[in-house]
Amino acid sequence: xxxxxxxxxxxxxxxxxxxxxxxxxxxxxxxxxxxxxxxxxxxxxxxxxxxxxxxxxxxxxxxxxxxxxxxxxxxxxxxxxxxxxxxxxxxxxxxxxxxxxxxxxxxxxxxxx
Amino acid sequence: xxxxxxxxxxxxxxxxxxxxxxxxxxxxxxxxxxxxxxxxxxxxxxxxxxxxxxxxxxxxxxxxxxxxxxxxxxxxxxxxxxxxxxxxxxxxxxxxxxxxxxxxxxxxxxxxx
Numbered sequence: 001x002x003x004x005x006x007x008x009x010x011x012x013x014x015x016x017x018x019x020x021x022x023x024x025x026x027x028x029x030x031x032x033x034x035x036x037x038x039x040x041x042x043x044x045x046x047x048x049x050x051x052x053x054x055x056x057x058x059x060x061x062x063x064x065x066x067x068x069x070x071x072x073x074x075x076x077x078x079x080x081x082x083x084x085x086x087x088x089x090x091x092x093x094x095x096x097x098x099x100x101x102x103x104x105x106x107x108x109x110x111x112x113x
Numbered sequence: 114x115x116x117x118x119x120x121x122x123x124x125x126x127x128x129x130x131x132x133x134x135x136x137x138x139x140x141x142x143x144x145x146x147x148x149x150x151x152x153x154x155x156x157x158x159x160x161x162x163x164x165x166x167x168x169x170x171x172x173x174x175x176x177x178x179x180x181x182x183x184x185x186x187x188x189x190x191x192x193x194x195x196x197x198x199x200x201x202x203x204x205x206x207x208x209x210x211x212x213x214x215x216x217x218x219x220x221x222x223x224x225x226x
Binding site: 045 | 117144146148155157158169206208214215216218219220
């Protein structure tokens with residue numbers, strides 16, 4: 001079946017450090033890929049997306065590239081801030097998957113000042 | 114524009130009691146989803162509506178869970194009777210026809226004691 005695997009957390013970084021959160025997926029066909037962020041006490045918010053191979057999604061300094069050859073969609077940010085502390089979820093979706101999102105388990109990010 | 118609204122935000126009940134959650138999607142969004150998010154995991158789909166029709170309820174435990182979206186706008190998810198294992202965050206999301214982005218509400222955190 002379709003699945004998403006994320007690196008386990010928590011990831012703890014100092015402010016201004018470089019961030020990478022790994023995400024790989026298993027799916028038939030060509031899903032759309034997403035990163036959602038969940039801040040403490042809040043709902044999920046779409047952070048960025050990519051709908052086809054080699055697309056790069058970007059938002060708020062975060063970016064991720066859809067790599068079909070490695071079935072990956074790793075999240076990166078060059079310089080994290082304390083306010084980036086949250087849980088990050090990688091997910092896939094597509095009409096052939098019933099338009100439902102399939103999520104990874106989430107990765108907790110903690111940024112220290 | 115108002116986002117997805119859910120109520121209540123928190124609910125604590127004893128096992129075997131009934132409970133209901135309410136969701137009002139973004140205006141004009143025909144597709145509505147209910148997800149369950151267990152602690153430390155990503156959300157998992159319970160049911161998807163296209164207007165008032167439930168088009169994917171394969172993961173809804175139908176012996177105790179029910180849902181309705183009578184007029185194709187707001188929706189109610191019910192559990193009767195609740196079990197300890199139902200403790201989770203219940204998320205509602207909506208999507209515009211033709212789009213691939215889902216917008217999430219803040220969720221209802223259910224604790225069954």
